[in-house]
Amino acid sequence: MKKEIRFCLDKMHEMFPEAACELNHENPFELLVAVVLSAQCTDNLVNKVTKELFQKYKKPEDYVAVPLEALQQDIRSIGLYRNKAKNIQKLSQSLLDRYNGDVPRTKEQLMELAGVGRKTANVVASVAFGEPAIAVDTHVERVSKRLGICRWKDSVNEVEQTLMRKVPKDEWSDTHHLMIFFGRYHCKSRNPNCPECPLLQLCREGQKRMKKRDAANTAVLK
DNA sequence: AACTCGGGGCA
DNA sequence: TGCCCAGAGTT
Numbered sequence: 001m002k003k004e005i006r007f008c009l010d011k012m013h014e015m016f017p018e019a020a021c022e023l024n025h026e027n028p029f030e031l032l033v034a035v036v037l038s039a040q041c042t043d044n045l046v047n048k049v050t051k052e053l054f055q056k057y058k059k060p061e062d063y064v065a066v067p068l069e070a071l072q073q074d075i076r077s078i079g080l081y082r083n084k085a086k087n088i089q090k091l092s093q094s095l096l097d098r099y100n101g102d103v104p105r106t107k108e109q110l111m112e113l114a115g116v117g118r119k120t121a122n123v124v125a126s127v128a129f130g131e132p133a134i135a136v137d138t139h140v141e142r143v144s145k146r147l148g149i150c151r152w153k154d155s156v157n158e159v160e161q162t163l164m165r166k167v168p169k170d171e172w173s174d175t176h177h178l179m180i181f182f183g184r185y186h187c188k189s190r191n192p193n194c195p196e197c198p199l200l201q202l203c204r205e206g207q208k209r210m211k212k213r214d215a216a217n218t219a220v221l222k
Numbered sequence: 223a224a225c226t227c228g229g230g231g232c233a
Numbered sequence: 234t235g236c237c238c239a240g241a242g243t244t
Contacts, residue, residue, distance in 0.1 A: 023239080039240035045230065046239085079228040079238080087241080117241045137239050180239065189237080 004202055005166050008147060009178060011198045016181040019174075021127045022047070028103040028128040029095075030054055032110075033063075033088055035120045041079045049078055060092035060101045087115025105129045118156070126173040134172045136160045139183030146187060148204030 013019070022043050023034045030050070038046045053074055057063050063071060072085040091114050095101055103124070104110055110121035122135035134140075136159050144150050150162040167175050186193050194206040 021239090035239075036241095038238095040227085040238055041229080041240095042231070042238060077229065079230070080226095080240085081228075083227060083241085115241070119240065123239075135239080139239070176239095184239085 002166060005149065007202065008149075008199055009167075009171065009175060012178040012182045013174075015186065015198065016178060019177045019181040021123070021177060023127075024050070024054075025127045028124065029060065031128050032091070032103055032116070032120070032124050033057075035123050036087055036091065036115055037075065037078055037084055039080065039084070039120075045078060049075055060095045063088055063092040064096065084115075090114035091116065103128070105131060107131065107133050118160075122160075123176075126176070130173075132169050132172055134160055134163045134167070135176050136163070137180070138189075140176060140179040142189055143179045143183045143187050146192065146203060146205035147199065148202075 023031055023038070023046070025031045033053075034046055034050050037049065056074065068085060068089060071089065072082055075081045075085055078084065094113050095103065104113075105125065107121040107125040110116050110124055111118060113121075116124075119135045119137050122133040125131035126133040126135065136144075136156050140163075141156060141159050144159050144163065145152050145154070149166065150159050154162065163175065164172070183189075186197065192206065192209065194200055194203070194209050197203065197206055200206045200210065
């Protein structure tokens with residue numbers, strides 16, 4: 001089983017040798033804000049907004065100091081901007097209250113912060129601090145289920161547990177980014193692109209889809 | 223487990 | 234136009 005995972009990761013790496021976190025990860029606080037903003041919206045758009053945002057806001061104090069409406073206006077081109085502005089202010093306040101304005105390292109500490117859930121906590125912990133964590137987003141979940149690494153009915157939590165069990169610990173962070181790229185550019189939710197997939201031979205969903213396609217083709221020929 | 227927030231991108 | 238997107242909180 002682990003051998004198959006190894007094969008998948010190697011092939012994904014061949015397809016996307018540049019796969020890495022596209023968000024700024026030099027500054028943990030900026031990474032945290034960027035990941036919060038990125039929920040349900042493309043990273044392209046997030047990058048556009050954060051470019052100006054990070055010129056204006058440097059530290060948690062800066063986000064807390066402005067009226068909520070001002071911050072909302074500054075991120076208005078992003079979806080869910082009202083909630084996100086609120087969350088960032090609450091988040092900044094709790095960083096000031098509990099960590100003197102610094103960003104904590106572990107995913108447990110991060111997840112306790114306002115507006116920070118499981119995925120955000122895992123991304124920040126692993127990317128900014130090198131903590132062992134696998135962030136499971138929609139791409140990672142879909143790819144894992146299609147390949148057969150986990151079961152269709154598994155919850156996000158179960159997917160994460162399974163991946164942590166099957167993937168060597170020192171590759172958790174890479175695995176996340178590889179699956180993101182693979183899911184976004186190849187194994188898309190609508191179009192998995194199975195006929196041109198290097199993982200087809202061992203992919204559960206791919207085999208099923210190809211079999212179905214072959215059946216449809218032979219039916220047409222008759 | 224389902225619902226809500228939400229503007230931009232893409233077909 | 235209609236559908237989807239590097240999610241989290243509430244019910």
